[in-house]
Amino acid sequence: MQTLRERLLEFLFPAETDNWLAVLRLGLGLQVTLYSLSLRNDWNYLLSGTVGLINRNLTEALLSVESHFAPRFGWLVDLGTHVGLREETVLSVAWICLFAAGCGLLMGLACRFSAILAWLLHLCAAKSGGFVSYGVDNFMTIGLFYLMLSPLPDRYSLDWRLRISRSNDSRLLGFWRRVLQLHLCVIYFFSGLTKCLGSGWWDGSNIWRALIRPPFNIIDPEILVRWKYLFPVAGVFICLLEIGYPFFIWNGKTRKIWLICICAMHAGIGLTMGMYLFGLIMIVLNVAAFGPGLIRAEGERISLRPQEVVS
DSSP states (O other): OOOHHHHHHHHHSOOOOSHHHHHHHHHHHHHHHHHHHHTTTTHHHHHOSSSSSSOHHHHHHHHHHHOSSSOOHHHHHHHHHHTTOOHHHHHHHHHHHHHHHHHHHHHTSSHHHHHHHHHHHHHHHHHHTGGGOOHHHHHHHHHHHHHHHSOOOOTTSHHHHTTSOOOOOHHHHHHHHHHHHHHHHHHHHHHHHHHHHSSTTTSSHHHHHHHHSTTSOOSOHHHHHHTGGGHHHHHHHHHHHHHTHHHHSSSTTTHHHHHHHHHHHHHHHHHHHSOHHHHHHHHHHHHHHHHHHHHHHHHHHHHHSOOOOOO
16 A cells, blocks of 8 residues: 555656646736736836826835835836836836737747746736736736746747757646646635625625626626526525535546536626636636646547447
8 A cells, every 4th residue: 555655745746748837828828918918008007106096106115014025116116217217118118028928928938037027027017006906916926926937848839849948847747737726726615615604695795796896897787687586596606616616626527517617607707797817817727727637538538439330
């Protein structure tokens, strides 16, 4: 019999291909590119320290109370001031670098550098614009953190084809995928548990408030009133889906349906509330964590079926 230590090592360091890493890289590359494009017109306005909706200096002052080491654009602006660059120029260069990092991830060019640059600049944007950031920024930070530490590049990247660098450590690939899987299980379980503790999800009132609150109220209120009887059903379904995530996503028999339901839930959030980037990042993380193995298992099952005899 295997010892507990051997089982733990086998669980934490399974042999994996880099298919999941390719999904994560491409998905995050698309996410970062769309994120930067969505903020292009308001980038300087939201992150300026002198003008804008909310002064960046106030946000960073409050951030310093929590941590003096959290990355922020104030550091880059101060550095640019010492070499004679204006704040607007520094912020514009930062946006260009973030966009270029997203494109680099999409193409698989300079993967490691692009991942680190995207993580750093996005974290600066999320921290310096803390009053206007929300869940999508947290999950982008998580995804980019795992991506920059994973054994890049994957075999589908330009770096691999150009033979700039290659990694074949299947155990290391398996470790980082396992950590991502466990992280998602913790997130969904406690999110579902928190929802179950209140009555708002059981009677559907939380869904109603979410759909009528500006700026997420993109569905006509008359349509919402007409379908209000479905809100309690949807609320209970979401609670059970999230709290059951760590129990059913590992089982090969239930993984496919759970993954489809989770992705459908996030697609629904994106379409009904206009939170397209939030829906995209959650789908990317889930498919990267649990999708490739499912696809491989389905392919193996199909290949093992008896071939039809053609007469």
